[in-house]
Amino acid sequence: MKDKIFKTILLLASCLIILLTAGIVYGLVSKSIGAFSEFGFFGFINSSEWDAQKDLYGALPFITGTVLTSTLALIFCIPFSLSVALFNGEYFRNKKISTIVSAVVDLLAGIPSIVYGLWGFYTLRPIMINMGVNDQGFGVLLASIILAIMIIPYASSLSAEFIGMVPNDLKEAAYSLGATQLEVVTAVNLPVARSGIFASYVLAFGRALGETMAVTMLIGNTINIPAGLSDTGNTMASIIANQFGESSGLKLSSLMAIGLLLFLITAIINFVAKYIMKMMNK
Amino acid sequence: MKTLLFTAVLAIIALSSCNKGETLSGAGATFPAPFYNVVFKDFSNASGIRVSYGGIGSGGGIRSLQDKTVDFGATDVFLSEKEQAEMGAEVLHIPTAIGGIVLSYNLPGVEGLRLTNELISDIYRGVITNWNEPKLQEINPGISLPDRKITPVFRSDGSGTTAVFTEYLTKVNSDWANNIGEGKSINFPAGIAAKGNPGVAGIIVGTEGAIGYIGSEFALALNMATAMLQNSSGNFVAANVESISLSANIDIPADTRVVITNSSDPNAYPISTFTWILVYREQAYNNRSEVRAQNLKGLLQHVISPAGQEIAAKTFYAPLPAVAVERTRALINSMTFEGKTVN
Numbered sequence: 201m202k203d204k205i206f207k208t209i210l211l212l213a214s215c216l217i218i219l220l221t222a223g224i225v226y227g228l229v230s231k232s233i234g235a236f237s238e239f240g241f242f243g244f245i246n247s248s249e250w251d252a253q254k255d256l257y258g259a260l261p262f263i264t265g266t267v268l269t270s271t272l273a274l275i276f277c278i279p280f281s282l283s284v285a286l287f288n289g290e291y292f293r294n295k296k297i298s299t300i301v302s303a304v305v306d307l308l309a310g311i312p313s314i315v316y317g318l319w320g321f322y323t324l325r326p327i328m329i330n331m332g333v334n335d336q337g338f339g340v341l342l343a344s345i346i347l348a349i350m351i352i353p354y355a356s357s358l359s360a361e362f363i364g365m366v367p368n369d370l371k372e373a374a375y376s377l378g379a380t381q382l383e384v385v386t387a388v389n390l391p392v393a394r395s396g397i398f399a400s401y402v403l404a405f406g407r408a409l410g411e412t413m414a415v416t417m418l419i420g421n422t423i424n425i426p427a428g429l430s431d432t433g434n435t436m437a438s439i440i441a442n443q444f445g446e447s448s449g450l451k452l453s454s455l456m457a458i459g460l461l462l463f464l465i466t467a468i469i470n471f472v473a474k475y476i477m478k479m480m481n482k
Numbered sequence: 483m484k485t486l487l488f489t490a491v492l493a494i495i496a497l498s499s500c501n502k503g504e505t506l507s508g509a510g511a512t513f514p515a516p517f518y519n520v521v522f523k524d525f526s527n528a529s530g531i532r533v534s535y536g537g538i539g540s541g542g543g544i545r546s547l548q549d550k551t552v553d554f555g556a557t558d559v560f561l562s563e564k565e566q567a568e569m570g571a572e573v574l575h576i577p578t579a580i581g582g583i584v585l586s587y588n589l590p591g592v593e594g595l596r597l598t599n600e601l602i603s604d605i606y607r608g609v610i611t612n613w614n615e616p617k618l619q620e621i622n623p624g625i626s627l628p629d630r631k632i633t634p635v636f637r638s639d640g641s642g643t644t645a646v647f648t649e650y651l652t653k654v655n656s657d658w659a660n661n662i663g664e665g666k667s668i669n670f671p672a673g674i675a676a677k678g679n680p681g682v683a684g685i686i687v688g689t690e691g692a693i694g695y696i697g698s699e700f701a702l703a704l705n706m707a708t709a710m711l712q713n714s715s716g717n718f719v720a721a722n723v724e725s726i727s728l729s730a731n732i733d734i735p736a737d738t739r740v741v742i743t744n745s746s747d748p749n750a751y752p753i754s755t756f757t758w759i760l761v762y763r764e765q766a767y768n769n770r771s772e773v774r775a776q777n778l779k780g781l782l783q784h785v786i787s788p789a790g791q792e793i794a795a796k797t798f799y800a801p802l803p804a805v806a807v808e809r810t811r812a813l814i815n816s817m818t819f820e821g822k823t824v825n
Contacts, residue, residue, distance in 0.1 A: 250669070251669055252640070252665055252666065252667040252668070253663050253664075253665045253668070253669075321684070321688070322688070325688070326688075329689075335631045335633055335689075335691065336633045336674055336685070336689045336692065337689070338674050338685075416638075416677065417676075417681075420674040420675065421638035421674065421675035421676060421677070422670075422673070422674055422675055423669055432674050438638075441677075442638040442639045442675075442677050443638070443639055443640055443667065445538065445539035445541065445542060445639055445640065446539045446540070446541040446542075446639060446640025446641065446666055446667065447541065447640060448541055448545065
């Protein structure tokens with residue numbers, strides 16, 4: 201009897217999650233239909249015009265901004281997160297120093313986004329100005345660097361786990377053939393763990409796509425397609441955060457449409473990643 | 483376990499029912515929120531009626547009033563004829579205070595910067611990009627302006643502050659009117675954007691060479707450097723409570739829906755606006771009690787009373803001039819409940 205009750209509770213909880221997700225998708229779709237029917241789906245994502253006076257809205261500057269900052273963040277974070285992952289997963293596995301390093305890296309994941317924003321605003325931005333990136337420091341580069349720091353823990357801790365899971369037999373076989381530790385890492389650890397490492401970077405990329413607060417504080421919030429790393433821009437998440445308060449009608453619908461697009465992009469990326477991992481593991 | 487759950491439920495019931503006293507609620511513009519928070523609290527202390535105000539933006543406030551989920555809305559931009567028609571019933575605009583929009587800048591060592599509307603327009607259109615531009619230097623003969631790039635800062639969120647600022651520029655500068663125009667959210671061709679007055683102020687304080695428009699109550703409270711602006715009589719006027727108050731020294735229509743930028747008063751600060759509370763004239767809607775209507779009327783009377791206006795000045799808003807108070811009192815007295823005047 202108790203078993204049955206427990207089962208029912210589990211079933212109900214799971215169904216509730218599915219219903220919630222469906223509800224969110226339904227809400228986004230129904231509210232964004234207005235924008236898509238006005239501008240057309242491809243018209244909306246291809247137009248760089250965002251003009252409240254003319255009531256014309258297009259998502260291209262925000263899509264570009266989001267993809268650009270997230271991709272840059274991913275590139276910036278690879279050298280650090282891969283080093284940390286190898287440090288914790290192979291070279292110093294189960295040593296005291298690695299517990300400390302991984303605890304500190306995990307701590308990075310626990311810092312609220314607004315704190316990263318503040319640090320970027322007051323500490324990193326003056327450095328950008330002094331380096332002569334641009335006159336006020338804000339822009340794609342600043343936002344990407346902060347994003348990179350934010351996603352390092354997501355990329356590194358999961359990668360470390362996969363690197364650590366590489367069977368000892370394989371490594372010992374390589375050592376017995378006279379391979380150095382570096383050779384073992386490049387020839388055994390990384391190839392065996394590659395799909396896991398790939399998955400962790402996808403997870404990190406997904407985090408970067410949706411990050412809002414820190415990016416809004418640092419990217420400059422100008423509605424244009426960034427012309428370069430030192431240019432200011434805007435992202436999908438930050439335009440929603442900035443403008444939902446005073447919006448109604450077509451503008452609100454356009455913001456909803458951007459929300460739906462962000463949802464779709466993240467979903468597609470996760471799906472593609474899972475698919476590639478499946479193919480790699482075959 | 484069971485007793486714990488029981489106590490928790492009891493506690494929740496107790497907590498949610500303890501505010502049984504009389505309440506009023508409003509929502510709207512963030513611009514007057516610091517003033518409203520203080521003056522509503524003052525009213526609560528005197529009357530025992532709890533007033534809550536949500537600074538959710540004027541668009542949200544108007545929508546909430548329209549949905550009849552609040553007793554009053556608040557806005558810095560009066561409703562257009564079309565918006566009024568959408569409200570379903572007649573809405574009264576009750577001015578509560580006057581706010582200015584100041585141009586705050588970060589140039590160490592430079593005090594009393596002077597600007598004309600043409601210069602503001604050129605800076606925000608990206609025509610003037612350096613502080614040592616001859617046009618700027620010409621208006622400021624006593625100051626040596628540095629060779630530094632200008633970073634104009636504007637609002638990334640839709641805002642009444644932007645609406646008033648661009649309305650003024652559209653009215654007085656033809657280059658602005660032809661190229662940019664007015665509205666709550668504008669695509670400025672130059673500069674960077676931040677959310678809310680605090681966001682803009684934060685960038686100005688942290689960036690040498692920055693200039694931005696922010697609500698006077700914010701800049702004055704923080705003691706930020708603000709530019710003197712040339713008004714319609716050609717005088718350069720510093721932004722302070724007196725000069726901003728003077729902008730309402732003009733003919734005010736009975737419904738108080740009037741733009742007071744570019745005031746004709748020779749000593750007035752040129753970029754100012756009333757901030758309004760919106761209420762339905764007929765208070766008997768949605769099963770509201772007559773007591774609620776009376777409380778609302780009491781609140782509005784308190785806000786425009788000398789005591790309420792003193793709080794406005796203390797929170798760095800400009801108080802309403804005598805003519806405006808008179809007009810507003812007449813409006814408040816025109817509120818009705820089932821057709822009869824609310825007492």
